[in-house]
Amino acid sequence: MITNLTHTRDWYRPAILGMALLINTAWTQDVDTSQLPAPAERTIIFKTDVLPILEGHCFQCHGDERPKGGLNLRTRETALEGGDYGEDIIPGDSEQSPLIHYVAFLEEDMEMPPIGKAERLSSEQVAILRAWIDQGLAWEEQDDQSSFQYTFAPTLGYVSVAGNEGQFREHYWQDDGFTGGISEFSLSDRLEDGTRVNLKSRSIFETEDHEIELSLSKPKLGFIELGYDQFRRFYRDTGGYYEGLGQDPISLNRDLYLDTGRAWIDLGLTLPNWPTIVLGYEHQFRDGEKSMLHWGPIFPANPAAPGKGIFPGTKHIDEETHIIKLDIEHSWRGWDIEESFRGEFTNFSTTREMPDFSSAGATLPDTASRVTEDYDHFSGANTIRAEKALKPWWMLSAGYLYSDLSADAGFNLETFLPNNIGVAPFQGDTSREIVLDRDSHVINVNTLLGPFNGLNFFAGFQNDWTSQSGDGDIFVFGAPAGLGSNLDSRTTEENFGLRYTKIRNTVLYLDTKFQQRDIGQRENQFIDDGFADATDFMRNTDATMDHKEYRTGLTYSPWRWASINTWYRRRFRQNDYDHRLDTDLGTFAPAGNGFSAFVRSRDTETDDFNIKLTLKPWSRVRTSLAYRLTATDFRASTDSVDVFGTVFPAASLYSGNYDAHIYTLSTTFQPKERLYLSGTASISDLRTTSGVTDGTLLVPYEGQIYTFMGTANYILSKTLDWNTTYSFSKADFGQSDTGLNLPIGVDYDRHGIVTGLTKKLSDTSQVRLQYGFFTYDEPSVAGINDYTAHGLFATFRRRFQ
């Protein structure tokens, strides 16, 4: 029985289904088949006679994707299976086939296609369908994209790099030297029983870029999806640079990279009238070694003999995560209900090696620190959501999330002598046991109303209670110590939004977000070192955070070829601190050193303005011009503070400022039928300052970033295309305070151009040859990261069908 329920109120669904069943059983008595058009008196050819009717009138609802009433007309087999309530086609007997009764509009409320959804079948078309059924429902293989086909594309490349090879690899996510493999292998087919098979894979060696995905899905039964993918992230092996040392920057001479990937399988059950159930497992991993920014300190105070620690820092990572997931979706009385569970087992170990100090001219640090951490956790999270359109103009959703995390951690710090690895490391902090817990409860309610005369209104409320704790027994430089922390937070968030579309060619909108957070935080560290709490740390802070955000804007598009979009956003965040207990008798600090210390409140105000004009004045030209201004002020209020006898009065302080002006121009231009040009240019003018006004201590961080990306495509002939892409970026954030400080700012120029030809060898095969040229120049680190690279790439692609 065909039942298209999409235009039926959900609460009528059971009644309709019952009626449909009755109708199905009593059909032959109720339908006056004498009104049916006579079957066409000729041999029906499925592809030319029937398929156009199905495509134009039926597949929209009765295809592979969520077929209405369970009836899938994409294959003969699924058509003969009928819908959820019985068979719809009786081969050889069109007069008794319910499908014909529906398309001939013989039954009230069961007309197919439903009135208003698609054009009613003509008598001639009904006659063709009748003849097709009477002649045995012939169903030749459909010549469309979903029949069997596969694509195979081997590729080979070679890149030669002069200069810093690691920096090239990091920038382009690609290895130098020879790379190659299969850039694409895909296969798709639909079997006679409607089962869809899809396979997609890619495997590039040396760059270690691999992907394979396989999916099998059968309508009204379920699916299996499984796959594996991984990619490699490269890092350069050079650290920082300080001109005052008069020494070349140091390279580790090691290939640093991190492999990231996952393997997964999802099993889904999609039985009619049953909940959709998906059970899955996923294994994620990260393995390798990456560079760090931990370069060590510089001591420029003595220009005659500046001390240094600058040396590349690295981190080894071995991380694995196993995830079990269960998702259940079901519609019940108009409610769409989703239940989702995630169980996650994560374990990783990391080792950071960071320089502490090295003598001028040395190629290895005199001393370095090694931090080893282990971490295991189980995290379980369960979410249930429900959503319903209560009225055509009123939608409601609500949800609840519970998550719990339990973790064990290990920590070890040691200092060693890289120049003399025979000397036993000096033991720093090390853990005996560290345990952590975190649990959260989140509730959420949302409503969407409208449109009422062009007005839509949205409101949302969310409350998040999170509690986390950490406890540990450790040794601090050999002395036993206990440590603990508690962090309880309650976050309430309210969202409101309005959208008005009644003004011609215009959308007006207003959004607000309010967030309030209360935090109670306690931290302690008690060291049993025989010095009467001399190095103990205790902190108890209550904090409240109030965040307000307002955004309003409009989109005005008087014609399809012109549009202005502009918006303004203001954000205000205020954090207030009640620092109830703060004891820190460490070596360097008087009591009251834990954050927030003497800070009583912290305010952040941001103004954000954006305008964008997009035009397509001629069919061959499209351009857009955008400007964005972001301006943020950071301020703080403090108590008076006594630092070793020097009293600083309470004050309202300017803490910092961030200003950004970003201009973007993008244009596509087709001067000739065969030539297509596009380009995007952007200029960012950025400046960050802090309250430190003494330029001998810290200078503002400021500069410009320029980017350009351009593409040119030219069709040389029916079988030959020329394609070129060019990418450029430049930054001038260099700082000139060498001698006083360690300048950090970056100056660089980067260019990359790839050009090549694509030759169409036949309707199903093509070959592409490309040449690439890449340069990078970074004078702010004395050129140690510079490179010039040339690459050749060839890809052959063949499609079989």
Place this chain on the structure above:
Amino acid sequence: MHSSRLKDWAPFSFLIACAISTLLLLSSSSCSSTTRSVVVPPQVEGAHYVGNQKCEDCHAEITRQFPGSVHSRFFKEDESYHGVSGCESCHGAGSKHIQAGGGKNVFIHNPGKDPQPCLECHQEKHAEFSLPQHHPVLEGQMNCVDCHDPHGRDIFKQPGGLGLARQDQQCAQCHREQTRSFVFVHEGMQDGCTTCHQPHGSIHDKMLTQRDSNLCLRCHSQMQFDPSQVLVGKVDHSAFLSMGTCWTAGCHTAVHGSMVNPRLLY
């Protein structure tokens, strides 16, 4: 707006004037054409636009929440704007997809697998992805929907309709090490990852928004009555600032949190 920045508005005042003038000029000389539109949807050969209402037949769970989404700010129900706003502006013309009975990637584009439809409008993000440090979206290893929900209420949060999305959830699904529980957590984590990181792309390692101590001092207020003294906490850091950035100079290396040290030294 902050008074010190009023002069900053001059450039875009000029820009607005240019934009409006250009628009008026063009409006007086051009005629409307369905072949010209400011949005270039993905091409589906042989297909034509059908409008959101047709999509709703099968994808009601998406279309009914769409009026609450960020992208609805650009949606016009007028038939003449089909393909310029709404579903088909990102997924391509839908007639052949419907004709074929639907199906994943059947005569329809899925920006979840290809970021190009997103980058057609978000050109400034395209520029950020071309900076030296970036998430590998243009390289095909990630996609916009790994972090964004284009249909939901809050585009910066995980897919899931109108609700139950939490701060930094999308970052935590890959960066577990940084977002795990710590005994001593950095308070800055409460403000969110993007306080310090620029997720689309940056000129700085680790995709930082700034690369020197100015980044930290925005929140760690310093009391500088005496220009030679910079208090962070109750410790004079003036001698430390010259040594390098707070987290690179061998001091506060545990920037996300520490298991053993309350001052996040390691």
